[in-house]
Amino acid sequence: MEQKYFKLFANCIPVKGASRSIICDLQRRDYQLIPNSLFDLLMSFPLFTITELIDAYGENERETLIEYVSFLEEHEFGGWLNDHSAFQPLDLTWFKPSEITNSIIDWNKDSDFEFEPIFNELNDLNCQYLQLRFFDHFKKVRLEELLTSLDRSSILSIEIFFHDSLEFTTNDFQRLLRRFPRITRLIVHSAKENRYFNDPEHFLDLIALNYTTQKITDEAHCGEVHSGYFSCNIDHFTEAKQFNTCLNKKISIDKKGQICNCPSMTQKFGKIGDATLNATLINEEFTTKWSTNKDQIETCKDCEFRYICSDCRAYTEGNLPLSKPAKCNYDPYKGEWN
Amino acid sequence: MILILTSSDDQSTLEVIQWLNFYGLAWVKIDSSTPLTLIELILDDKEEEFIVETPSGDRIDTRKITAYWYRRGHLKLNLKYALEDYLNDDTQRQFEQHMQAEINVLIDSLHFCLAKKKRLNTFQTADLNKHFVLSKAKDAGLKIPATLVTSYKSVFGHFELENGSLISKAIQHGIRFRLHEKKGWTEYLTYTESVDASIVPDLFFPTLFQSKLDKAFELRIFYLNDDFYTMAIFSQKDEKTAVDFRNYNFEKPNRTIPYALPEEIKVKLSALMKSLKLESGSIDMVVTKNNVFVFLEVNPVGQYGMVSNPCNYHLDQKIAHYLNPSP
Numbered sequence: 001m002e003q004k005y006f007k008l009f010a011n012c013i014p015v016k017g018a019s020r021s022i023i024c025d026l027q028r029r030d031y032q033l034i035p036n037s038l039f040d041l042l043m044s045f046p047l048f049t050i051t052e053l054i055d056a057y058g059e060n061e062r063e064t065l066i067e068y069v070s071f072l073e074e075h076e077f078g079g080w081l082n083d084h085s086a087f088q089p090l091d092l093t094w095f096k097p098s099e100i101t102n103s104i105i106d107w108n109k110d111s112d113f114e115f116e117p118i119f120n121e122l123n124d125l126n127c128q129y130l131q132l133r134f135f136d137h138f139k140k141v142r143l144e145e146l147l148t149s150l151d152r153s154s155i156l157s158i159e160i161f162f163h164d165s166l167e168f169t170t171n172d173f174q175r176l177l178r179r180f181p182r183i184t185r186l187i188v189h190s191a192k193e194n195r196y197f198n199d200p201e202h203f204l205d206l207i208a209l210n211y212t213t214q215k216i217t218d219e220a221h222c223g224e225v226h227s228g229y230f231s232c233n234i235d236h237f238t239e240a241k242q243f244n245t246c247l248n249k250k251i252s253i254d255k256k257g258q259i260c261n262c263p264s265m266t267q268k269f270g271k272i273g274d275a276t277l278n279a280t281l282i283n284e285e286f287t288t289k290w291s292t293n294k295d296q297i298e299t300c301k302d303c304e305f306r307y308i309c310s311d312c313r314a315y316t317e318g319n320l321p322l323s324k325p326a327k328c329n330y331d332p333y334k335g336e337w338n
Numbered sequence: 339m340i341l342i343l344t345s346s347d348d349q350s351t352l353e354v355i356q357w358l359n360f361y362g363l364a365w366v367k368i369d370s371s372t373p374l375t376l377i378e379l380i381l382d383d384k385e386e387e388f389i390v391e392t393p394s395g396d397r398i399d400t401r402k403i404t405a406y407w408y409r410r411g412h413l414k415l416n417l418k419y420a421l422e423d424y425l426n427d428d429t430q431r432q433f434e435q436h437m438q439a440e441i442n443v444l445i446d447s448l449h450f451c452l453a454k455k456k457r458l459n460t461f462q463t464a465d466l467n468k469h470f471v472l473s474k475a476k477d478a479g480l481k482i483p484a485t486l487v488t489s490y491k492s493v494f495g496h497f498e499l500e501n502g503s504l505i506s507k508a509i510q511h512g513i514r515f516r517l518h519e520k521k522g523w524t525e526y527l528t529y530t531e532s533v534d535a536s537i538v539p540d541l542f543f544p545t546l547f548q549s550k551l552d553k554a555f556e557l558r559i560f561y562l563n564d565d566f567y568t569m570a571i572f573s574q575k576d577e578k579t580a581v582d583f584r585n586y587n588f589e590k591p592n593r594t595i596p597y598a599l600p601e602e603i604k605v606k607l608s609a610l611m612k613s614l615k616l617e618s619g620s621i622d623m624v625v626t627k628n629n630v631f632v633f634l635e636v637n638p639v640g641q642y643g644m645v646s647n648p649c650n651y652h653l654d655q656k657i658a659h660y661l662n663p664s665p
Binding site: 009010011027028076079082083085086087088089090091092093095097098126234238 | 356360572593598625629652654655658
């Protein structure tokens with residue numbers, strides 16, 4: 001019988017930060033904090049036996065080393081394998097069969113654009129995720145018309161920020177969620193109180209109706225970065241390695257009907273109707289922001305959460321293109337949330 | 339034009355179609371619930387082709403089909419005939435049975451016609467006899483588990499003495515059944531199970547037994563036209579999944595990671611898939627603690643998303659590539 005070596009599983013990937021590291025468990029969608037000394041050990045010894053470790057680090061370190069290994073075993077981050085060369089690294093490429101994967105459309109009472117032509121363009125680009133943000137009251141009949149027009153579109157998931165209105169009871173909202181299964185989240189803002197409903201009759205009990213007293217009256221609410229928004233999975237991790245996790249393959253329409261990467265960004269690319277989404281995609285100034293990944297962003301590049309985190313390029317520290325998101329209060333150098 | 343035959347609820351079909359759209363490739367999808375009207379089926383010196391019409395009036399002419407993907411499901415033809423009403427009930431029934439049998443043969447002919455295209459699998463190879471597949475695997479030089487089918491406890495006992503602990507599994511298909519319980523419908527599936535020899539009766543329904551393998555891990559391999567995409571499944575640690583990983587533990591799922599097959603196993607599996615006339619399929623194997631690779635079965639219409647997603651193999655895109663008439 002061959003000697004067995006410990007090896008990390010390919011979907012458990014250590015990421016080093018300035019003061020500490022994490023192991024991203026991309027399969028079980030979870031992460032664990034580890035000291036940088038364990039990260040360094042794993043880099044120096046991609047395969048090891050406990051005897052080898054003790055030989056390298058010295059008998060004094062025996063207890064720590066055994067503690068490290070049992071931590072890795074307990075979380076099943078790796079295994080003892082005798083045929084280790086067959087266990088290949090994970091393919092970290094990211095690609096999608098879409099020119100555009102996600103889009104935000106903002107609306108307020110002064111907006112003067114039509115939704116349907118934009119929907120048609122998004123469908124041609126095979127866009128899958130759509131966020132609709134209504135900053136003012138919006139008519140019930142009109143909302144249902146809009147959602148009906150998306151019934152046979154490429155859009156698989158619709159997230160709606162809706163201004164609370166007397167026209168809609170909780171029942172009406174829930175009926176809407178059942179009638180339009182593409183809606184994956186409905187946030188009713190400017191509500192009287194914070195309330196949260198799970199609809200037992202909906203075929204997915206995850207789909208929730210969320211009332212918030214927060215007044216979302218313009219795009220400035222966006223851009224927050226915190227641990228609640230982390231997504232530890234292969235799709236996000238691989239995209240984050242190469243691309244910007246907010247702007248990649250995104251196209252937006254702000255409340256004035258202007259085409260932009262995201263409504264909060266000041267650079268605009270013409271008014272919808274005068275310009276098309278398709279033509280905007282040819283503009284390198286538009287697409288170049290897609291590839292600003294976390295490894296290029298100051299502070300983020302030293303953060304252990306960089307490949308599971310969201311990003312914001314609209315609100316940045318000192319308003320610089322490559323500084324960290326202004327609405328992130330994590331300090332990777334101290335390992336503290338401020 | 340790429341033709342896809344599939345079941346209406348198959349997620350993988352949708353994912354592949356997205357890639358076909360992305361590459362600008364024309365496709366047409368038929369699912370088992372679409373009744374087709376046969377316009378013509380022609381077989382002469384020059385060609386073997388057919389034309390069918392969908393309920394929405396679209397015509398599918400096989401002359402225009404550049405590639406065919408048999409994903410799953412079957413073709414459905416409209417049955418149109420009128421029986422003379424002077425026939426008595428019994429005669430009518432005999433006629434109806436006969437007509438249905440004729441239509442089934444006709445559907446077979448359409449499947450044969452499609453099998454001549456550049457293709458990814460065919461209806462004819464969708465449900466291969468498992469005994470036949472094990473026999474072919476043995477011919478290809480692969481190790482297979484010792485397998486016995488018997489109704490007699492005495493025969494079972496003898497086999498157990500020779501092979502140690504046994505498992506039992508379906509001769510061909512497991513059963514999936516639904517029971518109405520207080521909370522609504524609950525679905526039950528049968529899995530491969532360990533056999534408790536003490537409860538085996540003297541005489542029983544013919545049952546398939548195999549020697550229980552001492553697993554290091556399981557392999558689920560997606561084979562696509564001589565390429566192998568393999569995932570190792572560490573199922574042996576978890577009591578729930580130790581015998582059959584499909585008995586999923588959703589809270590702490592088994593580790594599933596990319597794995598590179600030894601060249602020697604690839605050569606044998608390629609030979610097997612060619613002898614079974616399969617261009618793609620999901621192969622199950624076990625690697626024992628002594629590092630022996632044991633072949634279990636191949637499912638031509640298996641769910642490959644469960645290999646593609648955890649290993650990031652992009653199999654939908656690879657299938658779309660295969661179907662591209664001018665790659």
